[in-house]
Every structure is written in C-alpha cells, then in structure tokens.
Amino acid sequence: MNTATFKKLFSYGVSGYIYGQPLFVPRLLVNGATHNVVYVASEGNNVYAFDADGKGLLWKTSFGSTVPCGNISGCGVAPVIGITATPVIDTALGNIYVANRQFNSTTGAYSHMLHSLNMLTGTENAGSPVTITGSVAGTGYDAVNGTVKFNPKTASDRSALLELNGTIYVAFASYGDTDPYHGWIFGYSASSLAQTAVFNATPNGAQGSIWGAHLASDGTFIYTVTGNGTWDRGPDWGDSYLKLSPASGSLSIADFFTPFNVSALTANDRDLGSGLATLLPPLGSSPFPNVMIGAGKEGRIYVVNRDNMGQFNSACDCQIVQSIPNAVGVATNTADLERNFSTPAYWNGNVYFSGTNDPIKRFVLNTKTSKLNTTPSDVSPTTYAFPGSSPVVSGNGNGSGILWAVEKGASVLHAYDATKVSRELYNSNQNATRDSLGQAIKFAPPLVINGKVYIGTRSSLVVYGNF
Secondary structure (H helix, E strand, O other), X not given: OOOOOEEEEEEEEOOOOOOOOOEEEEEEEEOOEEEEEEEEEEOOOEEEEEEOOOXXXXXXXXXXXXEEOOEOOEOOOOOEEOOOOOOEEEOOOOEEEEEEEEEEOOOOEEEEEEEEEEOOOOOEOOOOOEEOOOEEEOOOOOOEOOEEEOOOOOEEOOXXXXXXXXXXXXXXXXXXXXXXXXXXXXXXXXXOOOEEEXXXXXXXXXXXXXXOOEOEEOOOOEEEEXXXXXXXXXXXXXXXXXXXXXHHHOOEEEEEEEOOOHHHHHHOOOOHHHOOOEEOOOOOOOOOOOEEEEEOOOOOEEEEEOOOOOEEOOOOOOOOOEEEOOOOOOOOEOOEOOOOOOOOEEEOOEEEEEXXXXXXXXXXXXXXXXXXXXXXOEEEEEEEOOOOOXXXXXXXXXXXEEEEEEEOOOOEEEEEEOOEEEEEEEEOOOOHHHHOOOOOOOOOOOEEEOOEEEEEXXXXXXXXXXX
C-alpha cells in the first residue's frame, strides 16, 4: 500500500468529538436496502449509523443535554461531554447499547444513562433508557451511614462497554480527578436493562478509577486494571490488575495482581490503569498459556498469568511471569513521569506499545515461555508525543499485517509493516491535500475492517481505503 493505491475515501460530519471506537456490522437491511453499517457515538450525545461504503447517513439518535466545558480527564479541551465510551452491539438481539452523560441546567443535576437502541432504526427499545446508579456497603471517604453511593457528578465512563453472557457492563473512572470518586462497574441485562451487578473498587477507601480502553473478558471472567487509590488487599483495590467473577449475577474478586511498589504508584500519581491490559490468545506450548500484558504510567510492562495472577509480593514482582521496568515511554522531566497511556496491540507473536514521547515499539513474545524480549525488536520512525497512540493491527491471518496508529499532535494516520514497524507503508501527510485527517483526538483508536480504516476526529468520521 502507498499513495498510489490508498487514500482518504470520504468523511461524515458529526456533532461532538468521537472518542469511542467506531463499530461495524455487515449486510444489514436498513431503510429497505442492504448496507454495511458503521456506528459512531459522539460527545454531542448523538449516535449515528452510516453506510460504511460512503452512501450516507442511515439514522441518527440524539439524547439529552451534554455536560459543558471539559474533556475526559478534566476541563478545557472538548467543549462538551456526552458519549465517551465505545458502545457494544448484540447482533442476536439486534441492539446497540450506549452509555451517555447529561446535565439538567434547570435542576443542576448530572446523570448517566444506559440506552438500548434498535440497530436498524436507532429507536429506543422498551424499558430504555435506565439511569445508571447504585450503592455498596462501605466506609469510604464519601460514605454516609455505612453506604457508598455512586456520584454521577464526579464519575466518567471511559472504558468500552462489554457484553458477557447476556449482561452489559459499564465501567467508571473520575471526571477530572474531582473528589470524591471511586472505580465502579455496573451490570445490566441486555434484554431488559434490569440491573444485575454493582462493583466498587474501593468501598472502604478512595478513588481506584477504571480509566482505560476497555473491559476485557475470556468468556468466563472479566479483567480490568485500576488507577490510583486505596489498596488494602481487599476490599480496596487501587493500582491493581483484577479478575472478576460474574457468577450468580454479582461481581466478586476471583484473583488479582498488585505491584510491589503500589504505595509509591499511588503517592506519585503513577496510575497502573492509565493503560489497560490486553488478553492474549492461548499459548498452548507455554507453561503459562493464558496471559495478559499491559503497562501503566510508570512505563513498566507486566506479563501476568491469568490462571494464577500472583497477587502481592512486597519485595518484588517476581511472582508474575515477567516485569520489565522503564520499557515504554520517555519521561521528559522528573516531575512528569507519565510514560504510558497505551493499551498494547497483539498480533502473531508481537506486542506493540505506543508510549509518551516514544516511537511505537514492537516486542517479540516467546510463545514457549510467554515472556517478551526485554528490548524491542524494532521501533517506528515516528516519535509520538503525549499521550502516545492507540495502535491496532489488521492482518490476513498470520501471513501479513499492518499496524495502524494516529499521531494526535500532527493529526496524521500512519501505517507500518506489522512484522517490522521501522518500515512505514503510508502516512496521510504524504499527500496531505488529498488525505488530510482533520483534527485528531487522544485515546481514540481506529477501526480497520473490510478493507477500510475508520477514524473518529473532533468533527468527523474519516474513512481511508484502496481505490
């Protein structure tokens, strides 16, 4: 691929930033015709269904008033907040589920809602929406009479929604680090939107946000990573990798990993959960066939055995499969050591990280030991400024692959050979007049499917492909 065969094909204008990843469903009968459909949700509190091949808007649904002035980690970048988290689609039920935030200027009340929309029409299903709320027993710093209640004003949903065994899960971090807040996960029935589960990461303490890209599942358990907060080996789980069991409709801790330096991480704002962990496919020949790999702000890579996560060792992280310090990102000064906000991508024995002020690094995984080479095999020619990128890989099986990344500051789409990221195949600045991306935004991963690349920006869904 190059500028002779690959270009910007078209774009669709939207109202509000697109932080969530676009979603794609092929061959749907919409408005009397068959379409490949791409869905996007925006901070303007709008959900759009577009023809994925450039034939226009199929439907649009708008929710209540947005929250003014702010971005997903504070105030001053995005003009409004509405829908941040990537929605989830249940094709069997024919629904798309969307969580949004809104503000009532008359009453001054904030609320978070979960919507179930018909994916063909965008109309609300029966019983939709529901208000996301809940409480747990606890003595946390905002507890009242032994109860900690969800605070919609200081909460922000960041992680992509997850559907597991007929339940929709929505996770929450803070809004601009404004106290009081906790990490929360709520479960709702996909068919009725009845609440089925409530989990608070720090019921007897403070904070413990669930910041990053997604909740993950192996089909049985849910995995996530928390940020700065109280840690006491339970029930408070700040700066920890968590394995949650949804058995019997509740969410309980099945296993965990907490780094040896958890106190220093929390004290120095080094959120472990700034980048979430990626679950790798089974590695059959390894003594640790089921692992997850991630890194937090500190830039230390963790390879964790999902079957025995190692829990806590105050002396070292030697109980997990592997720990590689200072592997990702470059600290610009001693006061700002925010090396990583990236959730790694995985393809065919390669793990890709995009840290702050760092090129994208390709680490090779030894599938017989489940360990990474401690130094990258190669790096991209481009250095990515804060906060790095959210890389994704498209591949034709294991035969070939392309690593895609959006450079936020320069608003450039890059494509690299996934087997050698030092080899750039294309970038949108090579023919900037034709292929300009527009204004890119942080944390927003592209979707690569069906021969096209879909990227959300500040005002558009931009689509690239072969011509």
